[in-house]
Amino acid sequence: MTTTATNVLQNYINGKWVDAKTEQFQSVPNPATGEELAQVPISTREDLDEAVKVAKATFKTWSKTPVPKRARILFKYQQLLVDNWDELAKLLTQENGKSFKEAQGEVQRGIECVEFAAGAPSLMMGKQLPDIATNLESGMYRYPVGVVGGITPFNFPMMVPCWMFPLAIAMGNTFVLKPSERTPLLANRLAELFKEAGLPDGVLNIVHGAHDVVNGLLEHKDVPAISFVGSQPVAEYVYKTGAANGKRVQALAGAKNHSIVMADADLDAAVKEIIAASYGSAGERCMACSVVVAVDDVVEPLLQKLNEKADEIKIGNGLDEDVFLGPVIRKEHKERTENYIRKGQEEGATLVRDGRNDEAYNEEGYFIGPTIFDHVNSSMQIWKDEIFAPVLSIVRVKNLEEAIELTNESDFGNGACLFTQSGSNVRYFRENIEVGMLGVNIGVPAPMAFFPFSGWKNSFYGDLHANGSDGVEFYTRRKMLTARW
Numbered sequence: 059m060t061t062t063a064t065n066v067l068q069n070y071i072n073g074k075w076v077d078a079k080t081e082q083f084q085s086v087p088n089p090a091t092g093e094e095l096a097q098v099p100i101s102t103r104e105d106l107d108e109a110v111k112v113a114k115a116t117f118k119t120w121s122k123t124p125v126p127k128r129a130r131i132l133f134k135y136q137q138l139l140v141d142n143w144d145e146l147a148k149l150l151t152q153e154n155g156k157s158f159k160e161a162q163g164e165v166q167r168g169i170e171c172v173e174f175a176a177g178a179p180s181l182m183m184g185k186q187l188p189d190i191a192t193n194l195e196s197g198m199y200r201y202p203v204g205v206v207g208g209i210t211p212f213n214f215p216m217m218v219p220c221w222m223f224p225l226a227i228a229m230g231n232t233f234v235l236k237p238s239e240r241t242p243l244l245a246n247r248l249a250e251l252f253k254e255a256g257l258p259d260g261v262l263n264i265v266h267g268a269h270d271v272v273n274g275l276l277e278h279k280d281v282p283a284i285s286f287v288g289s290q291p292v293a294e295y296v297y298k299t300g301a302a303n304g305k306r307v308q309a310l311a312g313a314k315n316h317s318i319v320m321a322d323a324d325l326d327a328a329v330k331e332i333i334a335a336s337y338g339s340a341g342e343r344c345m346a347c348s349v350v351v352a353v354d355d356v357v358e359p360l361l362q363k364l365n366e367k368a369d370e371i372k373i374g375n376g377l378d379e380d381v382f383l384g385p386v387i388r389k390e391h392k393e394r395t396e397n398y399i400r401k402g403q404e405e406g407a408t409l410v411r412d413g414r415n416d417e418a419y420n421e422e423g424y425f426i427g428p429t430i431f432d433h434v435n436s437s438m439q440i441w442k443d444e445i446f447a448p449v450l451s452i453v454r455v456k457n458l459e460e461a462i463e464l465t466n467e468s469d470f471g472n473g474a475c476l477f478t479q480s481g482s483n484v485r486y487f488r489e490n491i492e493v494g495m496l497g498v499n500i501g502v503p504a505p506m507a508f509f510p511f512s513g514w515k516n517s518f519y520g521d522l523h524a525n526g527s528d529g530v531e532f533y534t535r536r537k538m539l540t541a542r543w
């Protein structure tokens with residue numbers, strides 16, 4: 059399949075598995091056990107240049123392949139992903155650590171992107187106006203952009219690449235994907251299945267690696283568009299470097315998502331949502347709830363219920379039954395999280411629940427239990443930074459106005475949720491919050507594939523977001539025709 063006998067991953071170029079021209083490899087451990095799953099090559103510019111060369115040559119034919127014919131391959135691909143759902147989910151849990159159930163959910167999110175992309179014939183339609191003046195007509199036609207570079211993070215090895223390559227390819231582009239070097243396995247399987255669905259060689263290419271491959275994409279004269287998802291500093295760097303090299307760039311970045319809980323909320327329902335949003339995927343989600351803003355006297359019953367539910371969470375290997383909280387991605391990330399817990403204590407926050415006391419903390423994998431800080435405020439680093447781990451901060455405020463002011467102070471603007479039964483609270487929240495993806499009485503307001511993933515502020519660099527109508531715009535360019543006959 060996608061690896062050699064020694065389990066060294068290969069790049070995928072022109073429909074073939076090829077060795078990277080590198081001496082440098084990184085170990086890919088299963089974060090739940092520490093066992094090595096594979097070695098990933100840290101490919102060179104030479105490897106990347108080869109992939110771009112192939113993608114550029116293939117663009118000539120793929121961009122001219124009739125759109126319904128392209129769409130039919132996407133339909134077939136969708137069916138193959140459905141047929142291999144559990145196998146994909148298992149691989150995902152092994153390399154990322156999230157629970158099998160969540161991995162199955164992530165596969166579903168990826169499949170939905172393919173379903174959206176299969177609508178290419180409708181999505182690519184242009185517009186005409188027959189009479190812009192007497193005997194003068196005008197029309198807009200949509201075309202692919204060329205070779206698109208995709209750079210993806212470790213936390214959604216299926217969903218995030220699927221935000222990019224299915225739609226870009228359905229629109230007639232060719233693609234070079236650089237998956238996260240921390241979760242590189244699933245991408246290879248996705249490519250294999252796409253080939254099985256009938257995708258011609260050279261349309262989708264994968265180059266494994268790190269900075270060199272990213273910089274190669276950002277500087278390559280034959281790559282006009284870059285889709286990036288990852289942490290804020292890298293997103294900013296990718297956006298600026300890509301733009302300086304004349305490319306269109308969409309760079310989705312980090313987050314610090316607040317959930318505001320009002321006194322009139324259904325508390326049991328709110329707690330269920332918040333627990334899932336804070337500790338699901340070990341808090342390693344760009345839409346994770348990392349701050350609860352407790353309004354007025356809701357805080358004591360809320361804290362009690364959060365604590366009770368956090369105690370019930372089963373921690374362990376995501377492939378084991380009933381496990382909800384898996385490991386964080388690497389030992390270094392566990393240490394970084396521990397530093398934040400110490401930092402929170404030094405800053406004066408109250409450590410209500412300490413994930414270092416959970417049994418799994420001392421096991422082989424990179425486990426850390428659900429952690430809760432109370433009495434957090436906006437001057438603290440644990441409030442400002444994206445910790446990206448199962449650490450939840452509680453901030454106490456007097457009213458909704460104060461809750462929204464606090465949320466708006468954050469540098470990030472990805473998601474925010476409100477738990478309430480009041481329509482006027484919802485309206486006030488919607489009108490005043492400076493965040494791009496809002497939830498009411500739900501914990502993870504991630505839009506479906508047919509809507510744009512709409513982060514604001516430092517959670518996004520660019521103007522056209524991933525997915526939905528923005529995705530179609532990003533992966534196409536227009537021609538305007540004005541004609542007199």
Ligand code: NAD
Nearest residue numbers: 210211212237238268269272288289292310311312313344
């Ligand atoms: P990351 O920034 O470390 O890595 C993302 C990609 O960039 C990887 O492919 C990596 O190889 C590459 N990269 C890393 N450092 C680089 C550098 N200095 N120069 C060039 N390339 C570099 O992100 P991660 O830790 O893999 O992913 C988690 C982050 O992604 C979190 O911040 C999370 O919020 C964010 N994220 C955001 C969204 C969103 O929609 N806004 C979705 C998923 C994840």
